[in-house]
Amino acid sequence: MNDVRLDAGHITLAALDNQGSGPVILGLHGFLDNAESLRGLAPYLNAFRFIALDLAGHGRSDHRPQGSHYNQADYLQDLHGLIERQQWQSVILIGHSMGGILASLYAALFPEKVTAVISIDACGPLTLDATTTQRQMRDAIVSRHGKQHTKRRKVNLDDAVTARCRVSDIAPNHARSILSRNIVQEIDGDYYWCSDAKVRTKSIVRLTENQAENLMQAINCPILFIGASKSFKRLDDAFARRRGWFKNAQYAAFEGGHHIHMEKSDEIGTLIQRFVG
DSSP states (O other), rough: OOOEEOOOOSOOOOOOOOOSSSSSSEEOOOTTTTGGGGGGGGGGGGTEEEEEETTTTSSSSSSOOOOOOOOOHHHHHHHHHHHHHHHHHOEEEETTTTTHHHHHHHHHHHHEEEEEEEEEEESSOOOOGGGGHHHHHHHHHHHHOOOOOOOOOOOHHHHHHHHHHSSOOOOOOHHHHHHTTEEOOOOSSOOOSSHHHHHGOOOOOBEEEEHHHHHHTTTSSSSEEETTTTTTTOOOHHHHHHGGGOOSSSEEESSTTTTTTTTHHHHHHHHHHHHHH
């Protein structure tokens, strides 16, 4: 996988690219992760051009300008800008967690551009009841206050790995590989975060369950949901509730945690290879 930078029109996105010559597969990572989390799937996608993206503000991609934030719809705007700018007529989308949500949403909004979706530990959008709207909006604005002008933040990789493992079920070696792409060594010899601190702030409002259903019903392509038995996402329950939303969906479960695609890249890579082959 080669480091590349891709023009999405209004923003430049970093990525890992196998530079294959087949149909385009775009990989979309989860919240606070980056393209590195999807590297393990690359050996199974040699027949395709597999591009694992750093979403805006993550990894080595551009940050949003001062005064801008990281709303879900803005990631979809970036994805659409990239696909249009690169003149890809159709794509396959692989997404983990937040990336799986984005993949399903983009397939709903532009079904003519997506030929298949693989959603790892995500089954459509996260939702909240409309009665929580006031609290959601207030909490989002409070979370963003004071985050506009942040100094460069030094980081110790070992400490960062420990902190990440403390709040997640991720293995230390997997946390280290992801976090290594979120930091950069500067001329002073110290390491700093290159990811944008603002990605940790909250989106203004989540969809309701009815809105999510309306969107997911617009997906025309086959979609594969992959769940993990030990994940907090409980995808088996989510798929059971929502399977009627999708025209052509299947579900596969694996033993493991939220980053199941890193834990069992051989098994999941083989499954995806069969699904898109």
